[in-house]
Amino acid sequence: MRHAEFDRERVLRAAMCTFMVNGYTKTSMQDLTKATGLHPGSIYCAFDNKKGLFIAAIEQYQQDRTDQFKQLFANDHSTVDNLSDYLAQILQECLSGDATKACLLTKSLSEMGEQDEQIKQITCQFLQSWHQSIAQVFDTAKAQQLIPQKSDSQFLAQYLVMGIYGLRTVANTQPDVEVLQPLADKLLADLIRQ
């Protein structure tokens, strides 16, 4: 017996970044061997093929984002403050200039959703689960009486998701905090308004 020599998470994060910057189609196996340090054969041995590595990278991305999200809301602050911090963090990503400024899930869905049913299902499922996590946050806000009891958490979560998608897209053309911050502020205000 012999174990794999590489660190799976490190390899997946390297692949993840490459896919986020170039997109799936424009990322060549050569790009991936350079980014991961693995030889073609090793990639095919561990992940079957380019698409297998892509899916594994997407799953790692989802895992990382879920952990990050949970950590941000794992405190006893006001839920509204946490939401504000969450938006601030997203804005920072949009403005950072590095790979995280794009969301791998929406980018992949936009690129491949039309042609690849499997990618479409995986990304949609992960985006739905993100939506549900946000809905839970609004449920908490209701329990804290920060928003009206008659509020529809599912709807508010959907609206926030829409706003975040929009913010990220605006950031593509206007990566400017002076533009994005007021948008984020109004978005949050419109969400918690009576």
Place this chain on the structure above:
Amino acid sequence: MRHAEFDRERVLRAAMCTFMVNGYTKTSMQDLTKATGLHPGSIYCAFDNKKGLFIAAIEQYQQDRTDQFKQLFANDHSTVDNLSDYLAQILQECLSGDATKACLLTKSLSEMGEQDEQIKQITCQFLQSWHQSIAQVFDTAKAQQLIPQKSDSQFLAQYLVMGIYGLRTVANTQPDVEVLQPLADKLLADLIRQ
């Protein structure tokens, strides 16, 4: 002398649709010859290369959208009603299932903005000009006293643009009028609120 035999607009719209469905990278010259009915040599004669055809298609897209926009607002209805109709039209596109459900500009910017400076500039410029057209609509709404005089048209336009980006992205995962209509309604309500 001899004139080109093909109808330029028809060719550009065919190419446009192909690019919208597949994206630039995944559209092969073979796809384009099939969609346009032109042979490779004719395409290279008329548009230099694949990217030249792509840029021409983007320009045609922008022209078509601008015409459509102007037509929708060229009446003496309440500006708010026109905005409502505009959002309804966008929703219809999102739900139509055909190529128009994606915006060629944002899709291209997301796919190629990172690698191709020229595409980035063209798409950004066209998206900015769209933003300005919407800002003019809010100026009209101010003149009609439908929104407060102190409103910032630029900001409201940016917020609507953000919302439309978001709506289109939500439609990728939830192409459902029951989901999208309430989002569009709240978006409009939040825009014209005192």
Place this chain on the structure above:
DNA sequence: TCCTTAATTGAATACACATTCAAGAATAAT
């Protein structure tokens, strides 16, 4: 220590792709 099993290596393979080009066809001016 030897042997089985599995991972690693990187050159070789087969294929798809954008692009070219020389020959042919159509047009308009002379």
Place this chain on the structure above:
DNA sequence: ATTATTCTTGAATGTGTATTCAATTAAGGA
């Protein structure tokens, strides 16, 4: 009709691609 000009045709070209595979290397059990 002739000629010059330009467009059209589609097979050929060369490059970049994902993938394979036989040889090699390492690890753990007997």
